Amino acid sequence: MDLKNFMSAITQLAEEKEIPKKKIMEVIESAIAAAYKKEYGEKGQIIKAEMDSKTGDLKFWQIKTIVDDSMILTEEEIEELKNSKEIKSDDEDRKVRFNPERHTMIEDALKDNSEAKVGEEIEIPLKEKEDFGRIAAQTAKQVILQKIKEVERDSVLEEYKSKEGEIVPGIVQRIEGSNIFVDIGKTLGVISKEDQVPQENYRPGHRLKVYILKVEDTPRGPMIFLSRNYPKLVSKLFELEAPEVSAGSVEIKAIAREAGSRSKVAVYSEAEGIDPIGAVVGQKGTRVSAVISELNGEKIDIVEYSDDPQEFIANALSPAKIIEVKLVDKSKALAIVPDDQLSLSIGKDGQNVRLAAKLTGWKIDVKGLESDEVEETATPQDSDEESEAEELDKEDKEEIKEEDN
Numbered sequence: 001m002d003l004k005n006f007m008s009a010i011t012q013l014a015e016e017k018e019i020p021k022k023k024i025m026e027v028i029e030s031a032i033a034a035a036y037k038k039e040y041g042e043k044g045q046i047i048k049a050e051m052d053s054k055t056g057d058l059k060f061w062q063i064k065t066i067v068d069d070s071m072i073l074t075e076e077e078i079e080e081l082k083n084s085k086e087i088k089s090d091d092e093d094r095k096v097r098f099n100p101e102r103h104t105m106i107e108d109a110l111k112d113n114s115e116a117k118v119g120e121e122i123e124i125p126l127k128e129k130e131d132f133g134r135i136a137a138q139t140a141k142q143v144i145l146q147k148i149k150e151v152e153r154d155s156v157l158e159e160y161k162s163k164e165g166e167i168v169p170g171i172v173q174r175i176e177g178s179n180i181f182v183d184i185g186k187t188l189g190v191i192s193k194e195d196q197v198p199q200e201n202y203r204p205g206h207r208l209k210v211y212i213l214k215v216e217d218t219p220r221g222p223m224i225f226l227s228r229n230y231p232k233l234v235s236k237l238f239e240l241e242a243p244e245v246s247a248g249s250v251e252i253k254a255i256a257r258e259a260g261s262r263s264k265v266a267v268y269s270e271a272e273g274i275d276p277i278g279a280v281v282g283q284k285g286t287r288v289s290a291v292i293s294e295l296n297g298e299k300i301d302i303v304e305y306s307d308d309p310q311e312f313i314a315n316a317l318s319p320a321k322i323i324e325v326k327l328v329d330k331s332k333a334l335a336i337v338p339d340d341q342l343s344l345s346i347g348k349d350g351q352n353v354r355l356a357a358k359l360t361g362w363k364i365d366v367k368g369l370e371s372d373e374v375e376e377t378a379t380p381q382d383s384d385e386e387s388e389a390e391e392l393d394k395e396d397k398e399e400i401k402e403e404d405n
Contacts, residue, residue, distance in 0.1 A: 007053060010024050010025065010028065013148075017148065017151075017152055018155065018186065019148070019151050019152065019155060023151050024148075024151075025051065025053065026147075027143075027144055027147040027148055027151065028051065028144065029048075029049045029050060029051055030049070030143055030147055031139075031140040031141070031143040031144045031147070032049040032051065032058065032140060033047040033048055033049035033060070034047075034139050034140060034143045035132045035136040035137060035139050035140035035143075036049060036060055036126075036129060036132070036136075038132075038135060038136040038139045039129070039132050039133055039135075039136040040127075040129055042101050043101070044099050044101040044102050045062055045101045045102070046062065046063040046064075046102060047060060047061070047062060047063070047126070048060070048061045048062075048063055048123065057128075058128060058129075059125070059128060060125070060126040060127070060128060060129070061123040061124060061125055061126060062101075062123070062124045062126055063121055063122070063123060063124075064101075064102060064103055064104045064121065064122050064124060065102060065103050065104070065119070065120075065121055066103075066104055066105075066106050066109045066116055066117065066118050066119065066120050066121070066122060067096065067098070067103045067104070067105060067106065067118060067119075068105065068106045068118050071095055071096060071118070072095060072096065072097075072098045072103075073095045073096065073097050073098070077095065078097060104122065106118050109122060153221050153222060155186075156186050156187045156221075156222050157215065157217055157222040159186065160184075160186075160187070160212065160215045160222065160224050161215045163212050163215075164212050164213070164214055164215055165211075165212065165232070166211075166212055166236065167209050167210060167211050167212070167233060167236040167237065167240075168184050168185070168209070168210060168212060169184070169207065169208075169209055169210075170182035170183055170184040170189065170207070170208060170209070170210050170226070171183045171205065171206070171207050171208075172202050172203060172204055172205065172206040172207075172208070173188060173204060174204060175202060175203075175204070178192070178193040179191065179192055179193070180196065180202045182208075182210055182226055184210065184224065184226070187221075187222060187224060188224070189210065189212070189224035189225065189226040190223070190224065190225060190226060191210065191226045191227065191228060192225070195213065195225070195226065195227035195228060195229055195230065196228055196229065197228050197229050197259045197260040197296075198260060199260035199261070199296065200228065200260065200296055208228070208294075209233075209237065209294055210226040210227065210228060210233075211226065211227045211228070211230045211232060211233040211236065212224060212225075212226060213225045213226060213227045213230065228259070229257070229259035229260070231255040231256070231257040231263070232255065233295075234255055234257060234263050234265060234291065234295070234300070235252045235255055235265070237290075237291045237294055237295070238252060238265070238280055238287070238291060241282070241287040241288075241290050241291055242279055242280050242282065242287050244269070244274060244276075244279040244280075245267075245279070245280065249269060249271040249274055249279075250267055250268070250269045250271075250274060250276045250279045250280060251267065251268050251269065251276075251305075252265060252266070252267055252280075253266045253267065253268050253305040254266040254305065254359050254360075255359070256355045256356070256357075256358035256359035257355075258351065258354075258355065259298070260295075260296070260298055261298060261299070261351070262298065262299040262300070262301070262351060262355060263295075263298060263299070263300050263301070263355075264300075264301045264303060264316060264355045264356065264358075264359045265280070265300060265301070265302050265303070266303055266304070266305040266312070266315075266316070266359055267279075267280050267302060267303070267304060267305060268304065268305035268306075276304060276305075277302050277303070277304055280302050281302055288300055288302060301318055301319070301355075303315040303316055303318050303359075309325075309327060309333070309360065309362065310325040310326075310327060310333070311325075312360050313325045313333050313335060313356065313360050313362055313364060314335070316355075316356035316359045316360050316364075317335055317337075317345050317352065317353065317356045317364070317366075319344065320337055320341045320344040320345030320352065321337065321338065321341050322335050322336070322337055322341075322345070323336045323337060323338060323369060324336045328365075331362060331363055332362065332363045332364075332365070333362045333363070333364050333365070334364075334365045334366075334367060335353075335364055335365070335366050335367070336367050336368075336369055337366060337367070337368060337369065338368070338369055339368040339369055339370050342366065342368040345366050346366055353366055
């Protein structure tokens with residue numbers, strides 16, 4: 001293969017694998033070095049190869065580390081190590097067994113370079129070779145395949161690690177037991193049973209947006225853990241639909257979610273002339289409708305956040321109209337509502353007041369204006385972790401990591 005075709009193949013490979021061309025060249029050079037060592041080298045040698053991308057010329061070097069007497073194991077120490085099962089953990093203090101193919105003494109190195117220092121590596125030019133046998137060629141091929149796999153793996157890990165706390169589009173590829181495997185581009189992510197929405201029907205080919213909970217490096221490759229029920233999935237969807245949210249002029253202060261059923265979202269804006277609820281809902285409800293559609297019909301209440309807990313609690317109990325909110329103590333409040341609004345404020349199976357409690361962080365009791373009975377609710381801390389109110393700030397990614405640990 002001539003150089004032009006060779007470089008064209010490298011460019012094509014880089015594009016197909018989405019790997020920088022420079023990385024591919026490093027892989028090729030590593031493979032050629034391995035082939036050189038297999039054909040012409042000696043055991044223990046460290047060979048470096050470099051290819052000129054313009055001319056195709058190859059150059060080879062042998063790498064040696066400069067050592068002194070204090071770094072070399074004596075014969076007695078070698079025998080002692082052979083008989084000892086003890087393994088030192090501190091690599092910096094570990095002595096080496098002198099190998100003339102890997103090491104050179106400081107006094108010899110100083111003859112060629114007066115500035116040579118112990119611990120440094122030196123490069124010794126080797127005779128250039130172009131002809132490699134079948135075994136050397138197979139070695140080069142194996143190295144290329146292995147190295148490209150490693151580069152791909154590192155690339156995937158780096159890319160998706162930077163996307164923790166974000167949402168990405170995906171396509172359900174397969175279902176294994178209770179786990180859903182989703183194609184998210186360069187790799188597959190997994191939605192475990194705990195991160196699924198019970199009401200959703202996952203099937204191969206199903207397109208959906210998923211939240212990247214965490215990314216882990218494992219012996220089998222990067223593992224991308226995804227979620228469909230995490231509260232911040234809702235806020236990230238609103239960032240996509242509402243420019244004011246993504247720009248920061250409207251802030252999502254908190255979310256309380258019972259995935260698949262209903263969510264409450266508290267929004268706030270300090271920008272003059274911006275209605276935070278209107279910005280998130282959109283003209284004729286288009287923006288909130290798009291989010292609801294992505295969440296397969298999950299109901300979403302948009303309420304205005306307030307630093308005043310009484311006002312915030314009243315807003316959180318929307319769509320019910322609240323007459324008055326009394327703060328009983330530091331964590332408990334009593335909401336007084338018209339009698340005809342009592343069932344609405346509580347909601348079906350207590351969901352409305354329960355979500356309001358999670359959103360605000362207050363235990364909320366509800367009482368009808370003319371009624372002597374008080375409807376008590378669970379405290380926000382009594383709820384499951386997935387549906388607790390989430391305070392959203394600039395440290396979202398760090399919070400996610402802490403919760404996962």
